[in-house]
Amino acid sequence: MTNPGSVIDWLLDSDPSIRWQVMRDLLDAPDPEWAAERAKVETEGWGARLLSFQDEDGQWAGGAFVPTDFDPREWREVGQPWTATCFSLTQLREFGLDPASSRARRTVELIGANSRWDEGGQPYWEGEVEECINGRTVADGAYFGVDVSPIVGRLVGERQDDGGWNCERCNGSVRSSFDSTINVLEGLLEYERATGGTPASRKARRSGEEYLLRRKLFRRLTTGEPADERFLSFLHPNRWRYDILRALDYFRSAAMPSGADPDPRLGEAIDHIRSRRLEDGTWPLDWRPKGRVWFEVDDGPDKPSRWVTLRAMRVLRWWENQRRPNV
Template sequence: MTDSGSVIEWLLDSDPSIRWQVMRDLLEAPESEWRAERAKVETEGWGARLLSYQDEDGQWAGGAFLPADFDPREWAERGQPWTATTFSLSQLREFGLDPASDRARRSVELIGANSRWNEGGQPYWEGEVEECINGRTVADGAYFGIDVSPIVGRLVGERLEDGGWNCDRINGSVRSSFASTINVLEGLLEYERATGGTAGSREARRSGEEFLLKRNLFRRLGTGEPADERFLCFLHPNRWHYDILRALDYFRFAAILTDTDPDPRLGEAIDHIRLRRLEDGTWPLDWSLPGRVWFEVDDGQGKPSRWVTLRAMRVLKWWDSHSSECAVP
């Protein structure tokens, strides 16, 4: 693989969850074609496999955030488990399970009726207490057609003075975090896509974006140093973790939804994406999170990743299509 055509062929020689996004985002195939491919997520490959692990009550692994059989020693010894309902549902959204399908509608209905958060015991679609979790709950709920406006209202009110969010706010933190902020931003954007949003949610989303843009997506505001070197490394699945490729993919989606041009302050992160491209035209998986999963969707750390490559290629395609607008005067 030395050219984009070969890389696209490699991406297409994969799972339906990747193929339909390649068709839509890279090949600009007719909607009827990519929707037909997307429909296969429910019945073939990773999507069907993940759905096969669903409990009769609609949950995964018997719990909302943690598996029913979770022992705190597991987190310390093996890492956070990723098999419970919240992470499984988010992965189905990433795969592109059609929210209008009977299986999707039945799943979110059962989750609403039967799943309770480990923290507080409240019904699933009422949200949890942490901003990171609620951001993803809003994204999943809005995507699958649930009214999550009460959670959105809470998130808008939990914004910190610097424009972003931090799950440690309840413990006294007054500075936003990159991870909490991207989780909330993705939720607010999905809510805006589904409903148009509210004046408050749209303003909050813009302030959260500004928090990241002022820092060029990865730098400390005070020193200019990277806030975390891992922000520059490619991770998948991200779960609740942050990296610049996740942020760039968010800004791409936001710009397409709102019909706006890319912000020039994304340029440094874009340059890093270009530099990390391998000689064969792909991008590697730099690291992955430890902990229990249903199954792997990449070939391993250090190897070319279809998920990372798909994200990188569509981000660069979007950026390059606006190259003149992105130039700094």
Template sequence: MVHHDQEVLAWLLDSDPAIRWQVMHDLLEAPDAACAAERARIETEGWGARLLSLQDADGQWAGGAFVPAGFTREEWKTSGQPWTATCYSLNMLREFGLDPKSESAQRTIALVGQNCHWDEGGQPFWHGETEECINGRTVADGAYFGADISGIVARLLGEQQPDGGWNCERANGSACSSFASTLNVLEGLLAYEQATGGTAAVSAARRSGEAYLLQRHLYRRLSTGQTADERFLALLHPSRWRYDILRALDYFRAASLFSGSAPDPRLGEAIEHLRSKRRSDGKWAPDWSLPGRIWFPLDDGIGHPSRWITLRAMRVLQWWDAARPS
């Protein structure tokens, strides 16, 4: 560790249970019992308890699956996409690490299955939506919390593009993949494999999606080698459906730990860019933020150090450096 890491770790631990238990587990390798005890506090304290308290009586958030009840296209145009409905609230609870076996989690998943229907099509929530990005995150949530999302997984396997990835614009005629859609689906498929053991078809699809991103070094155009989108190199949290290299690196870390494989050297450019974003105090800060309705902020905003981004960056670099010693 560099000289300021101990101070950064203390700063991370002086936080919410959702941060603390992951620091203990991912960075400090604390005993399982201690990690579990800290994780259990998410249900009753801090961000997790606060988000659960905002849940509707029928198990939804804000009265809708993808957008809040009564939300209008005009508000989307003027204020941005909202992030308070059920799907994004479940994303947050999964990211916090709410114990799937907890009473709150079990109750929520059952009620969402009974009462929540997608805005597009009206199908039950755990049957999936129509877009690959949304369905990838729904698979991740369902797999994590124990819902049956096997039907969505089968659909995603049938929607993979010839180049190996996925694209939400496929239904509109797109024949090539996108970075964001591909990562959303990959996260879902990995969660499905972690929860169920997966199948050979799921593993093969995930490897093809990973190859799509690795061939592009996580952020470059395959055709020219140029940066595909400058925002891929800009750090963001919460990511929602958006793509950046830290989110991609965190996925590849999780996939590597799951499979027992070494980090792919093609991640190296993104790793070095991530190192370059570290502040002199050893922390990382968001470069931008998404507009739109939120329940509550999770950090202090652009230009201020973010515990979420710092946690994710440190665990990625710790994994990379341990596996690829200099």
């Protein structure tokens, strides 16, 4: 692969969950064409495979956040398990399972009736207590047509003074975190797509964006040093974790409806994305969180990743197209 065309062919020679996004975001295919490909997520490839592991009661692995057979030693010795309902739902959203499909509607109904959060037994669609979890619950719920406005109201009220969010707020933290903030931002954006949002939710989302932009997506505000070197590495699936490619893809997605120009403070992160492109035109997977999964969707760290490449290519395409001078 030495040119964009061959990279596109490599991406298309993949799973429906990647192909439909390539068609929409990189090839500008007509809506009916990419929608037809997207419909295959329910019946073919990774989407169908993940759905095959679903329990009869609508959950995955018998639990909302952790599997029913979970032992805390697993988290310490192996890593956090990723097979329970909340992470499976998020992955189906990222795959692009059509919310209008019969399987999606049935899943939402069953989870609402049967799933309870491990932390306090709350009904699934009422949310938990941590901002990271609730941000993803809002994103998944809004995407799949659930009324998650009570969780949104809670998140708006939990915003830190510096503009973002932190799951450690309940333990006394008064500073936001990159990880918590990106999870909440994605949820608020999905909520706005579904409902238009509220003045308060839109204001909160703008403040969360400003939290990241003031730090150029990865730097400490106090010293200018990287807040975490791993923010500059690429992982997938991100789960709850932050990296600059996830943040850039969020800003791209948020700007698409209005066609707004990218904020110039994204420029340093964009340059880093460009610098990591491999000679064959792809981008690598640098690492992935340890822990139990249903199956892998990449070939492993230090190898070209279709998911990372897709996200990097559409981010750069958006940046370059929107910043191109009018002629």
